[in-house]
Amino acid sequence: MADLLLQMEGVSKRYPGNxxxxxxxxxxxxARGEIRAIVGENGAGKTTLMHIVxxxxxxxxxxVTVCGRTLVTGDPAAARAAGVVxxxxxxxxxxxxxxxxxxxxxDEPRRLGILFNRRRxxxxxxxxxxxxxxxxxxxxxxxxxxxxxxxxxxxxxxxxLPTDRAGVLIxxxxxxxxxxEEADRIFQIIRDSAAAGHAVVFITHRLPEVGRVAxxxxxxxxxxxxxxxxxxxxxxxxxxxxVGSSEGEDTLHPPPAAGTHEPGPVRLRFERLTIERFGRSxxxxxxxxxxxxxxxxxxxxxxxxIEAMEGLxxxxxxxxxGRFELDGRTVSDPTPNKLRSLGMRYVPTDRLLxxxxxxxxxxxxxxxxxxxxxxxxxxxDAATVTDFAASLQRRFGIDAALNVPLWQLSGxxxxxxxxxxxxxxxxxxxxxxxxxxxxxxxxxRRIISQVRRTxxxxxxxxxxxxxxxxxxxxxxxVLVLYDxxxxxxxxxSEASRQSIGRAMAGALAVGEPGAR
Amino acid sequence: xxxxxxxxxxxxxxxAVLAAIAVTVILxxxxxxxxxxxxxxxxxxxxxxxxxxxxxxxxxxxxxxxALGIVIAFRCGLYNLGGEGQIxxxxxxxxxxxxxxxGLPGIFxxxxxxxxxxxxxxxxxxxxGLFRRLWGAPELITxxxxxAALIPAAEYLIVGPANDPTRSLLATARLSRAxxxxxxxxxxxxxxxxxxxxALAGIVYLMMFYTVRGYELRIFGLNEEFATYSGIHPTTYTxxxxxxxxxxxxxxxxxxxxxxxxxAISGFSGGIGWSAIAVALVxxxxxxxxxxxxxxxxxxxxxxxxxxxxxxFTFELGTxxxxxILLLVTASFVVSRRSS
Numbered sequence: 001m002a003d004l005l006l007q008m009e010g011v012s013k014r015y016p017g018n019x020x021x022x023x024x025x026x027x028x029x030x031a032r033g034e035i036r037a038i039v040g041e042n043g044a045g046k047t048t049l050m051h052i053v054x055x056x057x058x059x060x061x062x063x064v065t066v067c068g069r070t071l072v073t074g075d076p077a078a079a080r081a082a083g084v085v086x087x088x089x090x091x092x093x094x095x096x097x098x099x100x101x102x103x104x105x106x107d108e109p110r111r112l113g114i115l116f117n118r119r120r121x122x123x124x125x126x127x128x129x130x131x132x133x134x135x136x137x138x139x140x141x142x143x144x145x146x147x148x149x150x151x152x153x154x155x156x157x158x159x160x161l162p163t164d165r166a167g168v169l170i171x172x173x174x175x176x177x178x179x180x181e182e183a184d185r186i187f188q189i190i191r192d193s194a195a196a197g198h199a200v201v202f203i204t205h206r207l208p209e210v211g212r213v214a215x216x217x218x219x220x221x222x223x224x225x226x227x228x229x230x231x232x233x234x235x236x237x238x239x240x241x242x243v244g245s246s247e248g249e250d251t252l253h254p255p256p257a258a259g260t261h262e263p264g265p266v267r268l269r270f271e272r273l274t275i276e277r278f279g280r281s282x283x284x285x286x287x288x289x290x291x292x293x294x295x296x297x298x299x300x301x302x303x304x305x306i307e308a309m310e311g312l313x314x315x316x317x318x319x320x321x322g323r324f325e326l327d328g329r330t331v332s333d334p335t336p337n338k339l340r341s342l343g344m345r346y347v348p349t350d351r352l353l354x355x356x357x358x359x360x361x362x363x364x365x366x367x368x369x370x371x372x373x374x375x376x377x378x379x380x381d382a383a384t385v386t387d388f389a390a391s392l393q394r395r396f397g398i399d400a401a402l403n404v405p406l407w408q409l410s411g412x413x414x415x416x417x418x419x420x421x422x423x424x425x426x427x428x429x430x431x432x433x434x435x436x437x438x439x440x441x442x443x444x445r446r447i448i449s450q451v452r453r454t455x456x457x458x459x460x461x462x463x464x465x466x467x468x469x470x471x472x473x474x475x476x477x478v479l480v481l482y483d484x485x486x487x488x489x490x491x492x493s494e495a496s497r498q499s500i501g502r503a504m505a506g507a508l509a510v511g512e513p514g515a516r
Numbered sequence: 517x518x519x520x521x522x523x524x525x526x527x528x529x530x531x532a533v534l535a536a537i538a539v540t541v542i543l544x545x546x547x548x549x550x551x552x553x554x555x556x557x558x559x560x561x562x563x564x565x566x567x568x569x570x571x572x573x574x575x576x577x578x579x580x581x582x583a584l585g586i587v588i589a590f591r592c593g594l595y596n597l598g599g600e601g602q603i604x605x606x607x608x609x610x611x612x613x614x615x616x617x618x619g620l621p622g623i624f625x626x627x628x629x630x631x632x633x634x635x636x637x638x639x640x641x642x643x644x645g646l647f648r649r650l651w652g653a654p655e656l657i658t659x660x661x662x663x664a665a666l667i668p669a670a671e672y673l674i675v676g677p678a679n680d681p682t683r684s685l686l687a688t689a690r691l692s693r694a695x696x697x698x699x700x701x702x703x704x705x706x707x708x709x710x711x712x713x714x715a716l717a718g719i720v721y722l723m724m725f726y727t728v729r730g731y732e733l734r735i736f737g738l739n740e741e742f743a744t745y746s747g748i749h750p751t752t753y754t755x756x757x758x759x760x761x762x763x764x765x766x767x768x769x770x771x772x773x774x775x776x777x778x779x780a781i782s783g784f785s786g787g788i789g790w791s792a793i794a795v796a797l798v799x800x801x802x803x804x805x806x807x808x809x810x811x812x813x814x815x816x817x818x819x820x821x822x823x824x825x826x827x828x829f830t831f832e833l834g835t836x837x838x839x840x841i842l843l844l845v846t847a848s849f850v851v852s853r854r855s856s
């Protein structure tokens with residue numbers, strides 16, 4: 001028998017605050033060198049189960065054994081000493097410190113007893129993540145993309161893994177908010193860690209990832225372990241197990257196709273748009289328009305212009321030349337305020353930073369755009385505010401009380417709060433970035449149909465995403481940016497994963513300057 | 517850090533205060549030969565005597581208004597450390613305006629003093645907000661430096677050009693009697709300012725939690741980026757909150773002149789701008805919490821003064837007690853942060 005690094009027997013946990021049985025009699029074994037995926041819907045108990053291993057959460061019953069040591073649950077120090085290391089879904093890193101400082105905070109290699117020995121620090125990073133670019137390491141975290149931050153939090157976990165013996169590496173949604181290339185690097189790191197003799201457990205919402213990197217996969221539903229399968233079990237089997245067999249079939253149907261209704265008036269128009277920054281052109285000569293009722297998918301590899309387009313549509317960047325029109329009005333110098341007042345709705349890539357105030361309550365997050373319409377005689381009308389928030393809560397199935405701070409919610413519920421606020425009340429224009437990050441497929445499907453419905457109600461929708469499948473699924477038309485230019489503009493019905501992938505890599509642009 | 521400032525429960529503030537009182541009791545034991553008489557002087561004296569009680573409430577009012585200024589700035593994510601200067605310079609400007617136009621009908625004279633004082637404070641605060649908006653200069657530093665530079669300048673005016681040589685004090689001339697705020701608890705200092713302070717606390721509370729402006733201010737304070745993307749204009753709040761904060765400090769100075777001192781006196785602000793920060797923090801940046809904590813600070817201050825007069829208790833020990841409270845309050849923030 002392979003030697004087991006992680007053994008859980010009959011573990012249960014009920015949260016006394018809300019009475020939720022988060023984990024119910026779960027048993028789990030993970031062997032040395034094994035990569036285990038954990039899947040389940042939002043709220044299935046995946047994160048709680050892993051928090052019991054790390055000692056952040058104490059179990060009510062059951063035992064946890066790590067590398068042969070039986071742990072007293074609820075003791076993070078003991079779990080660490082036994083070799084458990086976890087990389088969190090929302091890492092709490094300091095945004096003003098550099099990557100290097102974040103990685104070694106409180107555990108700096110020293111020179112002469114007091115000086116920070118940077119060389120030793122670099123060496124230790126290189127030992128666990130060979131290809132982390134050195135220029136990235138000296139940057140403040142605030143200047144990193146969300147995908148790069150994920151990478152940093154993963155490296156932080158790797159640095160804490162024991163080097164002289166086996167450990168258990170736990171990752172919560174390691175590829176959330178990453179680009180496909182970043183995801184590939186993260187997978188390689190996971191494989192390397194397993195090959196080095198550690199056990200790796202990772203929580204994911206992306207079922208295709210399971211087959212690509214895991215050896216085995218455990219499915220959780222409502223706090224119980226439904227089963228453990230070989231990684232090649234296939235998405236259909238796993239999905240059915242996640243939602244329960246009777247519902248599985250139905251849920252797997254793709255969302256309804258875009259409506260065949262008449263397109264509305266042009267709501268958004270770009271004409272020969274160029275965005276330059278620091279003498280470098282980020283977007284060149286981009287022209288397209290979006291009608292009411294239409295969903296445009298804008299995709300491309302990172303650093304090829306989609307971030308700049310998001311920046312422009314959010315009001316963070318201005319265009320240097322060309323025209324940008326909203327509802328027939330020329331926007332010469334976009335600011336967030338101006339775009340919002342023209343009716344723009346925006347779901348940013350960085351949800352927690354730009355999309356929400358995590359320290360405010362759910363209700364305060366929900367009313368952000370509606371705030372001026374909820375007053376009576378100059379003061380907020382409590383009943384109107386509550387009615388409004390409760391209606392969004394119901395409509396989007398937000399599973400949390402309205403008065404709790406947002407940071408207490410699960411990742412999926414935070415997403416729902418943001419999306420419900422932006423989709424509310426038939427907007428004219430919607431920009432939505434990476435729509436399904438961190439969502440299980442049922443919630444994802446719900447979001448997709450909500451976005452569709454918003455379009456059918458007359459909105460011009462731009463989906464900005466690095467996920468090809470998502471763009472093809474969701475959009476009527478797919479535009480690909482490469483090197484700041486539009487290199488493909490095809491109806492989604494004619495787009496294939498391969499053709500879009502080639503355009504993203506610039507293959508179509510060769511010899512075809514300005515190709516459409 | 518500011519995102520956690522408001523979230524710790526009032527319970528940990530209470531705990532800090534109780535611990536501070538315990539330390540006070542111990543210090544009183546060491547600081548004076550008769551422990552029981554010192555205890556009585558500290559805790560009971562301020563409440564038994566009309567003069568002490570009135571003065572205590574009077575200084576509570578001033579502390580409260582300045583603390584409301586801090587609450588507004590901190591809730592907006594801005595650190596106004598220039599309160600002391602805004603109070604002092606505001607008071608001087610108000611006094612000078614009142615002295616320049618001595619013949620107005622009473623109420624207008626009072627209003628003149630208060631408006632000029634508030635406007636001066638607002639200008640100083642707003643300037644720091646502007647610097648931050650224009651050049652990203654941290655308001656924490658500019659407000660402090662501005663205040664630190666202007667206090668000596670104001671002192672110079674008081675002892676120099678604006679000094680009233682007929683009085684033996686280092687002070688300006690007195691405002692005409694018609695400009696004084698009505699007192700109502702003779703022989704103490706208690707005057708209309710106290711009622712104004714309580715009313716302002718109520719207004720700030722309503723503004724903060726029941727108006728769109730207050731909502732925008734709080735969201736801006738918690739996540740500037742998100743606020744901006746929700747269409748909240750950053751300039752409005754950086755300038756507005758700093759201006760309002762400075763304005764409330766200036767008003768404090770104006771009221772101290774119109775209500776208590778009737779002239780600008782050298783060093784008369786006496787650290788009230790700094791105490792206001794502590795008051796605001798103990799009150800967990802809540803306008804109504806500030807009422808309670810202003811009362812508490814005023815009470816401890818009155819106790820210290822009473823024990824100095826009636827026992828061997830020294831001024832330094834009084835300062836130590838206030839320092840202990842601040843320390844414990846800070847500690848309570850750390851604890852509530854850890855546990856969340």
